[in-house]
Amino acid sequence: MSSSMRVVQLVRFGDPEVAFAARELPRPAPGPGQVLVRVMATSVNPLDLQTRRGDYRDQVALPAVIGNDVSGVVVETGPGADDFQPGDEVWYLAPMFAGQGTYAEFHVVDQALVARKPAGLSHVEAAGLVLVGMTVWEALVERAGVRPGERVLVHGGAGGVGSVAVQVASALGAEVITTARTRDHEFVTELGADTAIDFSAGDYVPQIRAMGGAHVVLDTVGRDTLSRSPEVLADRGRVASIVDTPEPQNLLAAWGVNATYHFVFVSSGRTKLEALGRLVDQGRLRPVIGAVLPLADVTKAHVLLEGGSIGEGRSRPRGKIAIAVHPLDQSTHGTESSDGEG
Template sequence: MSTSMRVMELVRFGAADTAFAARELPRPTPGPGQVLVRVLATSVNPLDLQTRRGDYRDQVALPTVIGNDVSGVVVETGPGADDFQPGDEVWYLAPIFAGQGTYAEYHVVDQALAARKPARLSHVEAAGLALVGVTVWEALVERAAVRVGERVLVHGGAGGVGSAAIQLAGALGAEVVTTARSKDHEFVKGLGADIAIDFSTGDYVPQVRALGGVDVVLDTVGGDTLTRSPEVLADRGRVVSLVDIPEPQNLLAAWGVNATYHFVFASPGRAKLEALGRLVDRGELRPMIGAVLPLADIAEAHTLLEGGSTGEGRRRPRGKIAIAVHPLDQQPHGTGASARKS
């Protein structure tokens, strides 16, 4: 095995087309309780865009390798790492802002954070689900404690997080309302959304209130969502936000409905991955992969996720943008949306 590895390193904060450089770095060595994973796939998330822009520059020293999703194969184990053997297929969410990221051919992780990859998923699918899956699990199960028969409003249902949240809320027995552009309504209803509202053609609040309101709001879009959520919440409703919101917002109306607000920054863990894997095995959750790009095109992947167009005229796809780090087993197995390899 080579002692070096290829990475896409973040060398400067700012625009995607100047932020990254291809580098050869020493291949990491697993320490006690750790495993070395050959990264077959990773993905791009809004957190990566924020990191690249410099939103977290106090926590990120340049140059560095970013990225948090991994699906791959264990190639080496450290002392005391007995949960896995070389050749095991694993997936995980890497610790955020702690150690090397996942835009790399190899990655070291504490074995307690990794889980065996669900057999129904290809590596690109598993990589596309790790961070968003853990995030929506924390949001809807651990924080909002969604119950059977409740109504959940998922903002941004056609996105990577929203598409997973619609499915998880449905699996929990909730009625799902989501906001999405009209061109995406068939897509989100195919995921299990009961009602889709076009946020681009009118105010979503009166439409949600006409339904009788909701018990839970999942905010994936930011803006004035926190301020307006009490307008659609039932008494003792819950709001879960996944978005950094630097501007002050007036939450006075939240007292009128006894609202509870939660703010989620996902934390890795095997138990959450195993719970998600059981939903995958039962056919209740499938990753939605809108595009697959090679590691060398990480800047293009960032541009697509930001909603820009590439030199080939491609625009942001529905669902997740996955990154094929190695060519092994990269096409989806048919459980997610069709992916186009670049």
């Protein structure tokens, strides 16, 4: 095995065309309680865009390898790392802003954060589910505490996070309402949505109020969603938001329905991945992969996620944009244009 590895480094904050550079770096070695993983696939998330733009410049020292999703194969274990052995297929969320990201051929991680990859998922599929899946689980289960029979409103059900949220909420036994453009209604219904509302065609609030309101609102889009949530919430409803919203929000109406707000920034850990893996094994959760690009095309992946075009009619896809790092997992998926959020 070579002592070096290919990476794509963030070398300056700003536009994707000038932000990244391909480099060779020394291959890391696992320390006590750690495993060295050959990264078969990773993916690009809105967090990556924010990091590249410089939103977290105080926490990111350049040059830096960014990225957080990993699906791969254990190739070496450190002292005391007895949970895994070389050859095990694993998936995990790399700690955020820890100085070593996943736009790389190899990655070192504490074994406590790692879970075994569901056998029914390819590495590309698994990588596309890690961060979004863990975010949804923390928002809907650990924070909002969705219960069977409740109505859950998922904003942006055709997006990367929303498409997973619709499936998880349905698997929890909830009645699922989602906002999506009309062209995506069939798609979100197939995922498990009971009602789809075109947010671009008019005000969604009257329709949801007529249904008795939502017990839980998942905000994946930002804008005025937080301030308008009390208009659709049932009494003692809960709002979980994964969007950092710098604009002031008027939440006075939340008192009228005894609302609870949760602001979610997901943490790494094995427990959430194991729960998601069980849903995958049961056939109740599947990743939505809209595009797969090689590691050398990280710049193109960022352009796509921001809604740009990279030629051949390829624009922002529905679902996740995955990065196939090693040739063994260079599977291809069709790219479908969508304005879904997340």
